[in-house]
Amino acid sequence: MFVDQVSVYVKAGDGGNGLASYRREKYVPMGGPAGGDGGNGGDIVFEVDEGLNTLMDFRYNRHFKAKRGENGMSKGQHGKNAEDRIISVPPGTTVMDEDTGEVIADLTTHGQQAIIANGGRGGRGNIRFATARNPAPDIAENGEPGQERNIKVELKLIADVGLVGFPSVGKSTFLSVVSAAKPKIADYHFTTLAPNLGVVETSDHRSFVLADLPGLIEGAHEGIGLGHQFLRHVERTRLIIHVIDMGRTEGRDPYEDYVTINAELEKYDAKLAKRPQIVAANKMDMPEAEENLKAFKEQIGSDIPVFPVSALTKDGLRDLLFAVANKLEEIPKQEEPLEQTDETVVYRFKEEEVPFKITRDPDGAYVLYGEKIEKLFKMTDLTRDEAAQRFARQLRTMGVDEALRARGAEDGDAVRILDYEFEFIE
Structure with a gap:
C-alpha cells in the first residue's frame, strides 16, 4: 500500500524537575543549597532514510512521544538529559503544522534531520536561586513542558x-x-x-x-x-x-x-x-x-x-x-529549495506576543490563559511557599493584577489558571 499523506500527533519530552535540597554533612553547619537542575526533555526529530519510499510506518502509529529529562539530584547533581526520539521518513517528506499551516521542514536528502518538536528545558535547582540576600532559597523549578503539536506529514516523490x-x-x-x-x-x-x-x-x-x-x-x-x-x-x-x-x-x-x-x-x-x-x-x-x-x-x-x-x-x-x-x-x-519559496514560512514570528489573556467562566471566575503564563505556571512548584510568592511577583510584573482590576476584579474574586484556582487579593 502506498501512503503519501497522514496526520500525526507529536509530543517532545518535558524537562526534569529541579531539586530543592541542602548540604547535610558532618561538621558543615548551614551547608547551603545543594539541589541540582533537571535534565532536558528529548526532541522529536525526523531523519531521512533513503531506504523508505512510503509513509507506511505512520499508518499504524500516529502518536509519538519523547522521554522526559531526569530530575535534579542532591549534592548539585544535574539530571540526565533525555535522548531524542528519532523517526525515519522517506526522501521528499514535507512536515506542516496542522493548526497554523506553517511548513516545519522539507526533508529531501539521506541523513537530513529536522527537529519537529522541541524538548522542554530542565527546571533549575535551588542552587541557582541563591543570592546574598537569600543564601538558602527554598525554591526549585519544575521542568519546562515539551512542545506538542498536530502535524501533517506529506510525501512528494523525488523523481527526475x-x-x-x-x-x-x-x-x-x-x-x-x-x-x-x-x-x-x-x-x-x-x-x-x-x-x-x-x-x-x-x-x-x-x-x-x-x-x-x-x-x-x-x-x-x-x-x-x-x-x-x-x-x-x-x-x-x-x-x-x-x-x-x-x-x-x-x-x-x-x-x-x-x-x-x-x-x-x-x-x-x-x-x-x-x-x-x-x-x-x-x-x-x-x-x-x-x-x-x-x-x-x-x-x-x-x-x-x-x-x-x-x-x-x-x-x-x-x-x-x-x-x-x-x-x-x-x-x-x-x-529553488522549498524553504525559499514565497508561500513557505519556516520561521515565523507569532502575530501576538501577549503573555496572557483573560476571560470569565459562567460562575464569575476570571480565567487566565496563554502559552507564556501557562508555561510559567507549570514550571512553578506551588507546594513551596517561596516558589508561590515568586510566582505571584512574576504575575504582577507581567501586568496580571492591573489587567484583572481593569476587567472589574475585586478582593476575594476567584482566578483560575488551568486547573488551579486562587483568590484575587487587593
Whole structure:
C-alpha cells in the first residue's frame, strides 16, 4: 500500500524537575543549597532514510512521544538529559503544522534531520536561586513542558522525470518497457492508483528516475479524480514527459488533451507550466496515428519536442530516452529549495506576543490563559511557599493584577489558571 499523506500527533519530552535540597554533612553547619537542575526533555526529530519510499510506518502509529529529562539530584547533581526520539521518513517528506499551516521542514536528502518538536528545558535547582540576600532559597523549578503539536506529514516523490497524461494513454506500459518496474496495466481508467517509480538506463549507460503517476482529468487541480494525489508528486520532477494518445482510442483529440493537461498543471502550480516538457506521441502503431500526429505538430508548433513512439512495439523509445537524458543534463538537479519559496514560512514570528489573556467562566471566575503564563505556571512548584510568592511577583510584573482590576476584579474574586484556582487579593 502506498501512503503519501497522514496526520500525526507529536509530543517532545518535558524537562526534569529541579531539586530543592541542602548540604547535610558532618561538621558543615548551614551547608547551603545543594539541589541540582533537571535534565532536558528529548526532541522529536525526523531523519531521512533513503531506504523508505512510503509513509507506511505512520499508518499504524500516529502518536509519538519523547522521554522526559531526569530530575535534579542532591549534592548539585544535574539530571540526565533525555535522548531524542528519532523517526525515519522517506526522501521528499514535507512536515506542516496542522493548526497554523506553517511548513516545519522539507526533508529531501539521506541523513537530513529536522527537529519537529522541541524538548522542554530542565527546571533549575535551588542552587541557582541563591543570592546574598537569600543564601538558602527554598525554591526549585519544575521542568519546562515539551512542545506538542498536530502535524501533517506529506510525501512528494523525488523523481527526475514525471509521466503526465489522461488515463489510459499508456503511461504504465511505457514505464514497464523502459525500466524494471512492474506497474499494474489494464484497459480501464485509473488502473494506476498510486505512483510507481522506475530507474531507466539508456544504452549509453546514463540513468534517471521516472515516475508513472495516476492519470489526470479536467478539474484535477480541484481534487477531482486523483488530482491532488497526483499533482503533489509532479512538483519535484525536473522534466515532464507528456504522453499523448495519437491513436485516439477513446475518441479524444490529441491537441485538446495536451492543452487540458497543461491547464491543470498551471492551475495547480504556475511553476509547473514552466517545467521543461517532452511530448511522447504514443500508440503510433494504431491506424490513422500518422495523420493525427501531423495535425498535432501543426497545432503545437516547433517549440515543444515531439517523439513518435509505441510503448507496445517499443518503436521510437530509444530516441526519446536519449532526448530525456540529454535534457536532464542541462537542468540543474537542485532547484529553488522549498524553504525559499514565497508561500513557505519556516520561521515565523507569532502575530501576538501577549503573555496572557483573560476571560470569565459562567460562575464569575476570571480565567487566565496563554502559552507564556501557562508555561510559567507549570514550571512553578506551588507546594513551596517561596516558589508561590515568586510566582505571584512574576504575575504582577507581567501586568496580571492591573489587567484583572481593569476587567472589574475585586478582593476575594476567584482566578483560575488551568486547573488551579486562587483568590484575587487587593
